[in-house]
Amino acid sequence: MSVDPRFYQIAKNVTVNKLANHIDAKITGGDAHRVIMGVAPFKTAGDTDLTFQVAQNLSTSAKSSGGIIITTADTAAILGSAATCLIVDRPREAFALALAELVITHGDPGVLANSVVDNTAIIHPHASVAPDVEIGAHTIVEAGAVIHRGVSIGANCHIAANTVLSHCRLGDRVVVGAGTVIGESGFGFEMNEDGVVHIPHVGIVRIGKGSGIGSNCAIDRGSLGDTVIETSVMIDNLCHIAHNVHIGQRVIMTGQCGVSGSVTIGQNVQIGGQVGIAPHVTIGEGAVLTARSGVTKDVPAHMQVAGFPAIEAGLFWRERAATRRLLKPSARVQKT
Numbered sequence: 276m277s278v279d280p281r282f283y284q285i286a287k288n289v290t291v292n293k294l295a296n297h298i299d300a301k302i303t304g305g306d307a308h309r310v311i312m313g314v315a316p317f318k319t320a321g322d323t324d325l326t327f328q329v330a331q332n333l334s335t336s337a338k339s340s341g342g343i344i345i346t347t348a349d350t351a352a353i354l355g356s357a358a359t360c361l362i363v364d365r366p367r368e369a370f371a372l373a374l375a376e377l378v379i380t381h382g383d384p385g386v387l388a389n390s391v392v393d394n395t396a397i398i399h400p401h402a403s404v405a406p407d408v409e410i411g412a413h414t415i416v417e418a419g420a421v422i423h424r425g426v427s428i429g430a431n432c433h434i435a436a437n438t439v440l441s442h443c444r445l446g447d448r449v450v451v452g453a454g455t456v457i458g459e460s461g462f463g464f465e466m467n468e469d470g471v472v473h474i475p476h477v478g479i480v481r482i483g484k485g486s487g488i489g490s491n492c493a494i495d496r497g498s499l500g501d502t503v504i505e506t507s508v509m510i511d512n513l514c515h516i517a518h519n520v521h522i523g524q525r526v527i528m529t530g531q532c533g534v535s536g537s538v539t540i541g542q543n544v545q546i547g548g549q550v551g552i553a554p555h556v557t558i559g560e561g562a563v564l565t566a567r568s569g570v571t572k573d574v575p576a577h578m579q580v581a582g583f584p585a586i587e588a589g590l591f592w593r594e595r596a597a598t599r600r601l602l603k604p605s606a607r608v609q610k611t
Contacts, residue, residue: 309359320342423442443494455488492512503522510528521540570584
């Protein structure tokens with residue numbers, strides 16, 4: 276299953292039939308008495324994993340094995356009888372209700388117990404370290420920091436004052452600036468006639484060795500799957516990384532950037548200040564996103580872009596120069 280047992284557990288003995296009754300779904304195909312053992316993204320879900328799918332143009336080859344899939348009747352017809360389908364009108368909303376029933380988040384008693392803290396680590400007496408936390412050698416945790424249950428912090432890290440870490444694993448030599456929040460639930464919900472249905476996020480955040488996170492940043496955990504920041508990534512102050520983002524090695528991101536959900540950023544990308552990236556966009560290796568760019572579509576490797584919507588930087592500046600020439604007042608003065 277995709278959920279990390281350090282942070283979550285799956286409710287026992289929940290069958291497909293029982294869950295279908297809970298979310299008011301009709302079962303087609305597969306085994307209604309199968310016990311649900313985990314949750315996973317659609318592409319990686321196994322026979323006992325719960326997932327969901329809303330794509331209307333799904334290829335018949337997209338799913339070759341079984342699974343327990345919350346979906347619509349049209350999509351279920353494409354998936355075929357190998358899959359156990361729970362038919363509903365609004366799959367994403369039903370999946371949110373299913374996760375709330377199925378996934379149990381471990382509580383946080385707020386006392387240090389069963390944690391493994393190296394004797395060379397320095398933990399300020401006014402920091403809060405929950406049970407089942409791992410903290411490596413020579414790591415410093417400053418005053419006011421809150422380390423929630425199950426968090427793993429490597430060696431030689433520096434966790435600054437008033438940070439909040441939950442549902443995350445940090446490699447060695449990671450620096451986290453003051454006031455940063457890592458591992459909170461992402462921005463996911465469905466609107467219906469009764470209001471808002473919040474979608475539980477059951478992934479974590481993984482941050483690689485040697486990365487630096489600035490002050491007052493927010494990095495959300497994954498919804499299904501994880502938010503991943505690879506090694507030697509440098510993120511400046513006041514940046515937001517949404518759920519299920521994947522940032523490659525040696526990426527540099529300057530202040531006040533916003534990265535939407537499910538964005539993939541290749542290695543060695545440079546991102547200027549106040550850049551915004553739309554959901555599900557892929558940024559190729561070595562690309563340069565000029566400050567205040569609004570990136571709304573994929574950027575090829577090694578391309579520099581600018582503007583909103585972001586386009587190739589040379590074209591952007593040529594267009595700006597042409598616009599200035601068109602708007603420039605005539606130098607001639609009409610004689611009277």
